[in-house]
Amino acid sequence: MKINNVVVIGSGTMGSGIAAQLCNANIPVTLLDLTTEISEKARERIHKSRPPLLLDKSKINQINVGNINENFDLVKNADWIVEAVVERIDIKHNIYEKIFKHRKNGSIVSSNTSSIPLDILAEKLSDDDKKDFCITHFFNPVRYMGLLEIVKNKHNDLDKINYLKEFCEEDLGKGAIICNDTPGFLGNRIGVYAMQVAMTEAFRMKLSIEEADAIFGRPMGIPKTGVFGLYDLIGIDLMADVLKSFIKELPENDEFQIVAKEIPLVKKLIETGYTGRKGKGGFYRMNKIENKKVLEAINLETGEYSTAKKIDLKIDKVDLVSLVNRNDRYGEYAWSVISKIIKYASSLVPGITDKFNDIDEAMRLGFNWVKGPFEMLKEIGVDNFFAKIENFQNNKFLENLSKSKDENFYGERQLYTNIETLGKIKPRATKLEKNDSAEIYRFKDFNIVEFTTKANALDYDSMDCLKKATDKPLIIMNESMQFSAGVNLTYTMNFAEKGDFKSIEKFVKYFQDTCKQLKYSNYPVISAPSGLTLGGGFEVLVQSNFVASHTNIVIGLVETMVGLVPAGGGCKEMLARWLDTEEAKKDPNFAPLKVFDIIGYAKTATSPVEAEPLKYLRPEDKKIMNRNSLFEVSKKILDDNNEFKAPSEIKFNLPGKEVKDKMISALEKLYNEKIILDHGMEVGKELANVLSGGNTTIDKSLSEDDMYKLELESFMRLIENNKTQDRIKHTLKTGKPLVN
Numbered sequence: 001m002k003i004n005n006v007v008v009i010g011s012g013t014m015g016s017g018i019a020a021q022l023c024n025a026n027i028p029v030t031l032l033d034l035t036t037e038i039s040e041k042a043r044e045r046i047h048k049s050r051p052p053l054l055l056d057k058s059k060i061n062q063i064n065v066g067n068i069n070e071n072f073d074l075v076k077n078a079d080w081i082v083e084a085v086v087e088r089i090d091i092k093h094n095i096y097e098k099i100f101k102h103r104k105n106g107s108i109v110s111s112n113t114s115s116i117p118l119d120i121l122a123e124k125l126s127d128d129d130k131k132d133f134c135i136t137h138f139f140n141p142v143r144y145m146g147l148l149e150i151v152k153n154k155h156n157d158l159d160k161i162n163y164l165k166e167f168c169e170e171d172l173g174k175g176a177i178i179c180n181d182t183p184g185f186l187g188n189r190i191g192v193y194a195m196q197v198a199m200t201e202a203f204r205m206k207l208s209i210e211e212a213d214a215i216f217g218r219p220m221g222i223p224k225t226g227v228f229g230l231y232d233l234i235g236i237d238l239m240a241d242v243l244k245s246f247i248k249e250l251p252e253n254d255e256f257q258i259v260a261k262e263i264p265l266v267k268k269l270i271e272t273g274y275t276g277r278k279g280k281g282g283f284y285r286m287n288k289i290e291n292k293k294v295l296e297a298i299n300l301e302t303g304e305y306s307t308a309k310k311i312d313l314k315i316d317k318v319d320l321v322s323l324v325n326r327n328d329r330y331g332e333y334a335w336s337v338i339s340k341i342i343k344y345a346s347s348l349v350p351g352i353t354d355k356f357n358d359i360d361e362a363m364r365l366g367f368n369w370v371k372g373p374f375e376m377l378k379e380i381g382v383d384n385f386f387a388k389i390e391n392f393q394n395n396k397f398l399e400n401l402s403k404s405k406d407e408n409f410y411g412e413r414q415l416y417t418n419i420e421t422l423g424k425i426k427p428r429a430t431k432l433e434k435n436d437s438a439e440i441y442r443f444k445d446f447n448i449v450e451f452t453t454k455a456n457a458l459d460y461d462s463m464d465c466l467k468k469a470t471d472k473p474l475i476i477m478n479e480s481m482q483f484s485a486g487v488n489l490t491y492t493m494n495f496a497e498k499g500d501f502k503s504i505e506k507f508v509k510y511f512q513d514t515c516k517q518l519k520y521s522n523y524p525v526i527s528a529p530s531g532l533t534l535g536g537g538f539e540v541l542v543q544s545n546f547v548a549s550h551t552n553i554v555i556g557l558v559e560t561m562v563g564l565v566p567a568g569g570g571c572k573e574m575l576a577r578w579l580d581t582e583e584a585k586k587d588p589n590f591a592p593l594k595v596f597d598i599i600g601y602a603k604t605a606t607s608p609v610e611a612e613p614l615k616y617l618r619p620e621d622k623k624i625m626n627r628n629s630l631f632e633v634s635k636k637i638l639d640d641n642n643e644f645k646a647p648s649e650i651k652f653n654l655p656g657k658e659v660k661d662k663m664i665s666a667l668e669k670l671y672n673e674k675i676i677l678d679h680g681m682e683v684g685k686e687l688a689n690v691l692s693g694g695n696t697t698i699d700k701s702l703s704e705d706d707m708y709k710l711e712l713e714s715f716m717r718l719i720e721n722n723k724t725q726d727r728i729k730h731t732l733k734t735g736k737p738l739v740n
């Protein structure tokens with residue numbers, strides 16, 4: 001069979017997300033709801049969504065819309081019908097009756113339910129229809145969340161389930177894990193349990209919500225929203241409904257029941273409209289005091305709000321051993337939460353899955369955890385874990401492990417997919433080098449560099465690994481959320497605050513040398529980005545010989561926002577790309593002005609489709625829906641280029657003063673309209689200086705080194721300026737740009 005046409009019924013949050021992802025995969029899709037007006041509104045929502053659900057907004061009309069009364073005939077043509085209506089069994093049963101009356105023979109029908117068991121959904125279907133019916137549980141937002149749980153039972157046609165899995169992996173880019181029909185499947189069963197443990201332990205140990213979130217967050221390899229922040233994000237009322245459903249579905253003696261009990265403070269929050277970010281606030285709220293917005297946090301004992309405190313545990317890297325061995329309340333909390341999660345997850349093996357590995361992957365893909373419970377256990381160490389744990393009765397997995405004491409119990413990773421992923425090959429590769437910011441792996445006859453800092457911000461050490469790794473063909477990629485958010489601004493500011501500009505200059509030069517090495521070494525270099533690929537991260541990519549890009553990227557040169565200009569070759573490479581156009585051949589001002597516009601406004605693209613017109617990506621760069629495939633595609637590029645020859649150096653003929661004047665008059669216009677202020681003008685002038693070629697004329701050829709030099713000079717003048725430093729400090733503190 002082949003899926004060439006899909007109908008999605010229910011155009012709410014999930015239905016529209018699924019339809020958008022099908023549109024991203026160029027699969028014809030129709031959204032049906034109670035009325036066409038509702039589905040049309042859904043289409044508008046998709047169009048306006050941020051972060052965008054569509055890779056290419058101009059394709060919005062490829063999503064057809066209709067209603068279930070007049071347009072149900074469309075179901076006849078569909079190869080796959082996805083039901084994503086409200087979580088009510090009576091409504092779902094009615095829809096299935098209609099679908100199975102109309103659908104063509106053999107088509108797949110699935111529900112997006114998050115909590116209703118497959119057996120109950122399918123109870124009114126004939127045995128023949130049951131073969132084609134399963135649950136496809138997508139996560140919100142569909143484009144960005146990696147996990148898709150496909151729930152099957154004994155009635156299913158397994159070939160069809162496997163085909164659906166392959167389609168969802170290859171075409172829709174999902175990490176598709178096949179699960180048994182158990183309450184909450186894998187992700188939510190463990191994920192919601194983990195949240196409840198983190199919450200109830202914070203109550204029990206009298207931790208503030210800021211403290212709990214500071215621990216059950218980055219230090220544990222969990223997104224920084226922590227537990228209370230995540231509760232507010234999901235909706236406290238929605239979480240209460242989810243818990244009710246777990247309480248109903250799970251046996252009375254399931255450990256989940258203990259942590260799912262109603263908490264009086266939570267009940268009160270819901271009753272008073274404090275349902276989280278969508279309501280008046282939740283555990284956190286924004287308050288206005290003397291006309292200033294202040295973030296407040298609730299006191300778990302009194303229910304009163306006061307200004308939220310910043311808790312900085314000064315932990316940049318996940319280090320569970322140090323965390324659980326801390327001799328303070330934080331260490332105690334971390335151990336209590338982690339050990340309970342490990343105990344619970346392992347107690348469910350083999351009941352909910354015989355591959356414990358899948359639980360870890362579900363947590364990684366569905367909750368963005370760096371490590372799942374079993375990898376946490378592996379990191380803590382089997383010996384260490386059993387020395388600390390008090391009891392683990394009726395837990396076959398832990399009982400066996402306590403006997404074998406096998407530190408290598410984990411085995412292979414990512415068993416759910418047949419794709420050869422970076423995660424799978426890393427344990428088989430040799431780690432050649434590791435510093436605070438990056439690691440070099442040797443696999444077969446090539447190297448892989450993985451950045452390892454927060455948001456993969458770049459510093460001297462990151463460059464050091466890249467440079468050393470060019471002694472073989474090289475793939476630059478990683479398993480974390482971001483390829484790289486750019487140069488580490490804290491690192492740069494630490495020097496600036498001491499007035500040590502020499503060290504900054506040395507770093508930028510090293511950055512340039514490294515990028516030059518990436519571009520011109522004798523071996524091919526491939527960047528395989530996913531997520532943020534900004535500033536210095538983009539400069540690494542743009543000076544790699546090949547690119548294999550995930551379709552979920554945010555890419556661009558954003559240096560001007562923090563009062564700088566790209567100085568790692570970003571200006572140079574963007575100029576080169578725009579100089580290589582028909583327009584530039586006719587008009588020498590065309591390329592510099594175009595790049596001035598792109599870098600000056602710090603334009604970013606949120607997909608390869610948006611990136612190409614800006615020339616952040618080239619048509620020949622590979623664009624890949626499934627992040628898991630980045631490694632295989634990169635490896636194939638290496639295989640196809642074993643006769644690789646480094647490119648020859650580029651020459652730049654730039655107009656100098658003539659185009660610089662044009663740029664400055666554009667800046668003056670913005671200044672007079674108060675769109676930019678004094679320092680914006682300064683930054684713009686420096687950028688104009690670099691992109692015009694400085695003190696040059698069109699008949700003079702500048703080398704790449706000349707361009708690097710111009711970038712560096714402007715960068716140094718700007719970083720020494722207090723107003724650039726103010727911008728950087730502001731961005732580091734608030735995450736937002738400062739207009740000065």
Ligand code: NAD
Pocket residue numbers: 009010011012013014015032033034038068084085086087088091095112113114115137138139140
């Ligand atoms: P939603 O409330 O946003 O949307 C439901 C849509 O169904 C609405 O547009 C409604 O008009 C439509 N609808 C209701 N009755 C209908 C009918 N008889 N025929 C056609 N359309 C009908 O809900 P949602 O959040 O998108 O959830 C949909 C399903 O996905 C639910 O089963 C839910 O449990 C599940 N789910 C939700 C999330 C999430 O984060 N929101 C995540 C995973 C799974």
